[in-house]
Amino acid sequence: MDSQELLSLCRRRGFLWPAYDIYGGFAGFYDYGPLGAALKSNIEEHWRRLYVHEEGFQELVCPLIAPEPVFEASGHLDAFADMYVECEGCGETHRADHLAAGMHDNPASLSEEELGKLLGDNGVKCPSCGGALTPPRRFNLMFKTPVGAGSAKPGYLRPETAQGMFVNFSQVYRYGREKLPVGAVQIGRAFRNEISPRQGLLRLREFSLMEAEVFFHPERKTWPRYDRVKDEKLPLLPDGGSVGEMSLSDAVGKGVIANEALAYFIWLTLRFASEIGLDRRRVRFRQHARDEMAHYASDCWDFEAETGYGWVELVGVADRGCYDVQAHLRHSGADLTAFEPFDEPREATEEVVRPRFDVMGKLFKGRTKAIAEELSKLSPEEVRGTEEVGVVVGDEVFKVPSSCFEVASATRKVAGEKFVPHVIEPAYGVDRILYCLLEHAYRKDGDYVTLSLKGSVAPIKAGVFPLMARDGLDGVAMEIRETLAVAGIAAYFDDAGSIGRRYARMDEVGTPCCVTIDYQTKEDGTVTLRDRDTKEQKRVEGERVAAAVAEAVARSSPAASGGGM
RNA sequence: GCGGCUGUAGUCUAGCGGUUAGGACUGAAGCUUCCCAAGCUUUAAGCCCGGGUUCGAAUCCCGGCAGCCGCACCA
Numbered sequence: 001m002d003s004q005e006l007l008s009l010c011r012r013r014g015f016l017w018p019a020y021d022i023y024g025g026f027a028g029f030y031d032y033g034p035l036g037a038a039l040k041s042n043i044e045e046h047w048r049r050l051y052v053h054e055e056g057f058q059e060l061v062c063p064l065i066a067p068e069p070v071f072e073a074s075g076h077l078d079a080f081a082d083m084y085v086e087c088e089g090c091g092e093t094h095r096a097d098h099l100a101a102g103m104h105d106n107p108a109s110l111s112e113e114e115l116g117k118l119l120g121d122n123g124v125k126c127p128s129c130g131g132a133l134t135p136p137r138r139f140n141l142m143f144k145t146p147v148g149a150g151s152a153k154p155g156y157l158r159p160e161t162a163q164g165m166f167v168n169f170s171q172v173y174r175y176g177r178e179k180l181p182v183g184a185v186q187i188g189r190a191f192r193n194e195i196s197p198r199q200g201l202l203r204l205r206e207f208s209l210m211e212a213e214v215f216f217h218p219e220r221k222t223w224p225r226y227d228r229v230k231d232e233k234l235p236l237l238p239d240g241g242s243v244g245e246m247s248l249s250d251a252v253g254k255g256v257i258a259n260e261a262l263a264y265f266i267w268l269t270l271r272f273a274s275e276i277g278l279d280r281r282r283v284r285f286r287q288h289a290r291d292e293m294a295h296y297a298s299d300c301w302d303f304e305a306e307t308g309y310g311w312v313e314l315v316g317v318a319d320r321g322c323y324d325v326q327a328h329l330r331h332s333g334a335d336l337t338a339f340e341p342f343d344e345p346r347e348a349t350e351e352v353v354r355p356r357f358d359v360m361g362k363l364f365k366g367r368t369k370a371i372a373e374e375l376s377k378l379s380p381e382e383v384r385g386t387e388e389v390g391v392v393v394g395d396e397v398f399k400v401p402s403s404c405f406e407v408a409s410a411t412r413k414v415a416g417e418k419f420v421p422h423v424i425e426p427a428y429g430v431d432r433i434l435y436c437l438l439e440h441a442y443r444k445d446g447d448y449v450t451l452s453l454k455g456s457v458a459p460i461k462a463g464v465f466p467l468m469a470r471d472g473l474d475g476v477a478m479e480i481r482e483t484l485a486v487a488g489i490a491a492y493f494d495d496a497g498s499i500g501r502r503y504a505r506m507d508e509v510g511t512p513c514c515v516t517i518d519y520q521t522k523e524d525g526t527v528t529l530r531d532r533d534t535k536e537q538k539r540v541e542g543e544r545v546a547a548a549v550a551e552a553v554a555r556s557s558p559a560a561s562g563g564g565m
Numbered sequence: 566g567c568g569g570c571u572g573u574a575g576u577c578u579a580g581c582g583g584u585u586a587g588g589a590c591u592g593a594a595g596c597u598u599c600c601c602a603a604g605c606u607u608u609a610a611g612c613c614c615g616g617g618u619u620c621g622a623a624u625c626c627c628g629g630c631a632g633c634c635g636c637a638c639c640a
Contacts, residue, residue, distance in 0.1 A: 004632095004633085008575095008576060008577080009576090011575070011576080012575055012576055012591075013575095018631075018632085021613095021631095023614095023630090024613065024614060024629085024630045024631065025613085025630065025631045025632085026630090026631090027630085027631070027632090075640080076640070078640095079640050080640045081640080084566080086566080139566095141638095141639090141640075159640085160640095192639085192640095194638080194639075195566060195637085195638055195639090196566070196637080196638070196639095198632095198633090199633095200632095203639075294640065313639090447602085448601095448602075465600095467598075467599065467600070468597090468598060468599065470598090471598080473598095496592095496593085497599095497602085498599055498600090498601080498602075498603060498604090499599055499600050499601065500599085500600070500601035500602055500603075501601085501602045501603090502601090502602090503600080503601050503602085504601070504602045505602085507601095507602095508602095516600065518598090518599095518600075519598065528600075530600080530601085535601070537600070537601095
């Protein structure tokens with residue numbers, strides 16, 4: 001299909017268009033119009049239904065701007081940047097770390113200066129023309145903005161919503177009654193200063209993400225509902241293999257997918273995709289190659305859809321290990337751990353420095369308590385065999401003779417252990433999903449275009465038309481539209497042009513059914529209900545119209561709690 | 566960021582240095598008992614932006630912006 005045709009429809013009918021058009025446009029930014037906004041919101045609402053309502057994830061709304069330390073910890077400040085050199089001869093730019101491949105174990109980890117020296121020492125020239133190269137220049141893909149006036153602190157627009165959930169692990173864990181696994185989600189905007197945005201909605205500088213972070217005990221990566229779906233089939237493209245259908249349990253059993261939890265969220269992604277209307281025959285899960293994966297991930301699967309642009313990544317489901325939480329724990333000093341009680345409390349015996357208050361009291365009088373406290377913090381190794389130990393309390397240094405303490409073994413009851421949780425992250429790109437949905441729904445018969453959107457996501461659920469805008473038919477139609485609106489069904493009144501033209505307008509924006517009021521309505525109160533995909537019509541009682549429309553919409557949608565594909 | 570191609574109403578397009586930029590579809594108003602983009606009347610809407618060449622520029626040249634394709638990039 002021709003993506004230009006689809007984009008033209010999107011603009012014509014009010015789905016979306018390039019932003020700031022009257023000022024010449026702004027690459028990488030798009031506006032959603034009334035239909036696009038409704039479609040986007042329906043997609044997000046369906047996702048929320050699955051993750052928040054069914055699976056019990058906690059939804060958070062975190063700020064779009066975060067202070068610098070967050071991204072120092074996450075690694076975005078260093079790693080979410082590319083180093084470039086430019087050729088002084090031909091002007092071509094090259095990835096500096098790529099040019100240094102083979103000269104260093106990990107060129108990307110070097111500073112600009114170090115990398116520049118490395119390239120210079122090895123006499124690297126422009127691969128295109130052999131010209132001299134500029135020193136490496138760093139281009140960070142995050143948008144930076146000062147926060148506050150004066151000596152403002154640097155802030156960054158978030159490049160993903162994930163960090164907001166990692167830094168809030170303790171709140172999520174506590175709200176979840178201190179049980180694992182526990183999950184948080186966030187739906188919202190993220191920003192990346194792409195060097196070259198392309199392909200419409202597929203590479204934006206400002207875009208929407210739906211991300212979930214599921215926190216696990218490192219050795220128990222499964223999910224309560226896994227057993228229910230373990231025999232379902234997944235279209236998998238394993239690293240180094242070819243596409244094939246495989247059940248979850250086979251994939252986990254054969255080690256194709258690293259664990260049950262990862263398999264479950266891969267399946268949930270397929271369920272979501274299918275329920276909003278992506279074509280099951282044009283999607284697959286592609287496993288990242290070892291060298292493609294972020295260094296901290298242990299397994300990662302991209303959910304891809306086939307489009308006019310080729311296979312496009314819509315969702316990434318990755319096992320990120322303990323990397324993110326660990327990073328914030330170290331960087332912030334906060335205790336971002338989970339606690340697991342042992343079946344039986346254990347007794348741990350360890351050696352400690354125990355102050356002898358009877359001896360100390362005489363020597364240090366009123367300072368005894370403070371000195372003893374400091375003394376207890378020392379390890380047995382530090383005091384063993386010494387005659388005297390220096391202890392600092394405030395500004396004072398006290399010389400404490402060894403008679404004041406002893407090294408004794410103490411028995412402590414340990415109820416359980418603390419650990420840094422592992423994270424599995426399903427991350428969905430809303431704009432890409434929306435675009436692919438439109439492509440997969442696009443049907444063309446001659447010049448006649450129909451968007452075969454699922455009722456669950458269709459921006460308008462029903463068109464309501466008087467056959468003629470006269471003889472009171474229009475009044476009846478307006479009442480019916482209002483009845484539908486009150487019942488929560490997005491309905492669109494149209495009395496302009498021929499009836500065929502009005503059906504065509506609705507077909508082109510993916511409206512699943514239309515209600516038409518004709519002269520028979522005046523006689524027996526029935527209206528016709530017309531189906532978008534079959535073009536079939538049937539008469540229904542006027543009083544039943546809301547229920548009948550709801551049924552028709554549901555027919556082109558999956559059952560609310562349906563687990564099957 | 567580099568190279569190639571391209572930019573005319575909401576959409577698709579005619580134009581090739583010289584009248585008032587033409588058409589189709591769409592939109593709006595109206596007529597027509599009108600169930601699948603029907604017909605008729607009326608009507609709105611355009612040369613991406615900025616410089617230059619020229620008596621005269623949608624047209625030629627330069628720059629910018631945007632789009633498409635390829636390269637690069639996509640933690």
